[in-house]
Amino acid sequence: NAPHTHSSLAIDWSTQGIVDRRNRFYSASQRKFVPYKDPLIIKRGRGQYVWDEQDRKYIDLLGMNLCISVGHAHPRVVKAASEQVAELTHCTTMFYHPVPAQYAEELAGTMPAGHEWVVHFTNSGAEAIDLALLMARSHTGNIDMLALASSYHGATFGAQSVTGIAGFRHSVPQLGGVTFVPEPNQYRGIHGEGVEPYLKEIDRAIATSTSGRLAGMIVEPVQGYGGIVPIPEGYIAGAFERVRAAGGLCIIDEVQSGVGRTGEAFWSFESHGVVPDIVVVAKGVGNGIPLGAVIATREVAETMADKFLFHTYGANPVACAAGRAVLKVMREERLQENARTVGGALRTRLEDLKERYPIIGDVRGRGLMLAIELVRNRATKEPAPEETLAVFEETRRNGLVASRSGPYRNVIRMCPPLCLAMADVDDVLDRFERSFAAIAR
Numbered sequence: 001n002a003p004h005t006h007s008s009l010a011i012d013w014s015t016q017g018i019v020d021r022r023n024r025f026y027s028a029s030q031r032k033f034v035p036y037k038d039p040l041i042i043k044r045g046r047g048q049y050v051w052d053e054q055d056r057k058y059i060d061l062l063g064m065n066l067c068i069s070v071g072h073a074h075p076r077v078v079k080a081a082s083e084q085v086a087e088l089t090h091c092t093t094m095f096y097h098p099v100p101a102q103y104a105e106e107l108a109g110t111m112p113a114g115h116e117w118v119v120h121f122t123n124s125g126a127e128a129i130d131l132a133l134l135m136a137r138s139h140t141g142n143i144d145m146l147a148l149a150s151s152y153h154g155a156t157f158g159a160q161s162v163t164g165i166a167g168f169r170h171s172v173p174q175l176g177g178v179t180f181v182p183e184p185n186q187y188r189g190i191h192g193e194g195v196e197p198y199l200k201e202i203d204r205a206i207a208t209s210t211s212g213r214l215a216g217m218i219v220e221p222v223q224g225y226g227g228i229v230p231i232p233e234g235y236i237a238g239a240f241e242r243v244r245a246a247g248g249l250c251i252i253d254e255v256q257s258g259v260g261r262t263g264e265a266f267w268s269f270e271s272h273g274v275v276p277d278i279v280v281v282a283k284g285v286g287n288g289i290p291l292g293a294v295i296a297t298r299e300v301a302e303t304m305a306d307k308f309l310f311h312t313y314g315a316n317p318v319a320c321a322a323g324r325a326v327l328k329v330m331r332e333e334r335l336q337e338n339a340r341t342v343g344g345a346l347r348t349r350l351e352d353l354k355e356r357y358p359i360i361g362d363v364r365g366r367g368l369m370l371a372i373e374l375v376r377n378r379a380t381k382e383p384a385p386e387e388t389l390a391v392f393e394e395t396r397r398n399g400l401v402a403s404r405s406g407p408y409r410n411v412i413r414m415c416p417p418l419c420l421a422m423a424d425v426d427d428v429l430d431r432f433e434r435s436f437a438a439i440a441r
């Protein structure tokens, strides 16, 4: 387990060297958002674990921002990607290559039967979100879009415009025609528990804030940066019915919740009994290799057939080779089932922890997309952001990598690689227990 370097190019691994270079050469926004007080330098990863430059081992409870689905450095993904790098690193879509073509077929095959699905490859989530918005507007000829108030869909111009959390939007004019409706957050949503009052908000928004004709609505089935907010059963189906009645398309953002993460289904929308028109995927599909896609019905995608829509690195064979290996490993290692059982056990243990620490106001999530929300007072649900930061710093000392999220920064997200083992659950809980106990003292 000794630290090692693969590259033949000399590199300075000193903390000071890395910090100084980042501070001097990264843009302010790229260097600013770091979770911990002291820099955490990650040197390597394997499965559900990562090691820092001092060779300290951590459980990666964040799956490197949910990008790691089948596990860090999974040998099958490494082999597929590295063989493809060596053979042909890029093939522009002007030419033909079997790997992306076959991967497109396999990806389309993960979608509900009875529809013809086509794939448009991108390199990231936000790029795919932009494309989904463009598709919805092109196909319907309408402009108005609905999105949820505590949503996050990415940092590009279009994706920011449908991102509801103010902290992720820049104070410049965004794409017009977007109306935000309250998210049906069952813990702290404006209408409390239930679905109907939130669906009424959609009726009201369509009637009062739009032209009455929609381009579409975009929903994350489990909101990620919103603080791991699972959308309750009945809401997406009810919302989509209303959106379709207003002429709009139904867009699902599976960037965080897809690829078996929720344990219930490969794509989490499948648990809601809906068939979207457009699905946006990224993160877990590439297991850390930049890869995103829009998967849409042929009918929707074909509307733009006569338009130029070219992403230079779209359908990159290395990324697609990795994507193919991810699909294969998911199946063969039964990682969706693992997410369900191990996630279920982790959740049960977190509920126990909640019994002992009143600061834990809520435990929620699906599969291996879980979170705890910290509050100063369970009755008022007053958020506890400073306390969350303190617990969070402690979890790092105890060998966990996680992240804080939610509009109040009082949610600790747990979204590890889907290969997290049952044996890790005790470890994770011991480490949380020690972290909470240290803060309680």
Ligand code: PMP
Pocket: 123, 124, 125, 126, 127, 129, 152, 153, 154, 155, 220, 224, 225, 253, 254, 255, 256, 282, 283
């Ligand atoms: N949608 C969701 C739900 C996301 O969480 C993210 C990224 N965190 C995006 C879209 C954008 O993806 P990317 O950062 O790859 O552009």
